[in-house]
Amino acid sequence: MTADIKIVESLEELMQVVAVRAIVYMHGQDCPYDEEFDRNDFTSTQIIGYVDGEPALCGRIRYFGDFAKLERLAVREEYRGKGHGHELLRFMLEVCRRKGFRRILLHAQRRLEPFYREYGFVPTGKRFSFSKYEYVEMSLDADGSMAIRGADPMELNRPENNPGFPGPLEAGGSDDFARAEAWPKEAI
Secondary structure (H helix, E strand, C coil), rough: CCCEEEHHHHHHHHHHHHHHHHHHHHHHCCCCCCHHHCCCCCHEEEEEEECCCCEEHHHHHHEEECCCEEEEEEHHHCCCCCCCHHHHHHHHHHHHHCCCHHHHHHHHEEHHHHHHHHCCCCEEEEEEEECCEEEEEEEECCCCCCCCCCCCCHHHCCCCCCCCCCHHHHCCCCHHHHHHCCCCCCCC
């Protein structure tokens, strides 16, 4: 079973992200609340993933001048070993590519370094630890050729989860906006 992964679009979905992170990091890894919820959650793109309708995985992306940083990737224990971590990472990389980022950073727990190497991430040489875990900074030079370039101003107004489909502002009226519920909810 594949996960249904999307960019968070509501407070309810954000609360589900918080729940998954609390389960994985605070409960599963004894991470203190102040370290896990570091005041960067409202300055990032939040990702939520569902398995059979249950919030099972999440992550967030923060954007800097010429790079994006993947953070807080988490898969609940009962959903691990089924490929959902791969699905989550691929989704997040695709979001970064669509935004045109060619350099992507992340801080991986040292034990997960081989997982990220599979995707072309390489250690930058920076290592550190917190919450009793060792981390390694890793970098990926990505292909940004699928980036949205903004040639059409309305393209920039499209909902993040469906950048390839016309958004409510392109529809031209409230009748079309009502059809937004019918827009495909496919991964970008």
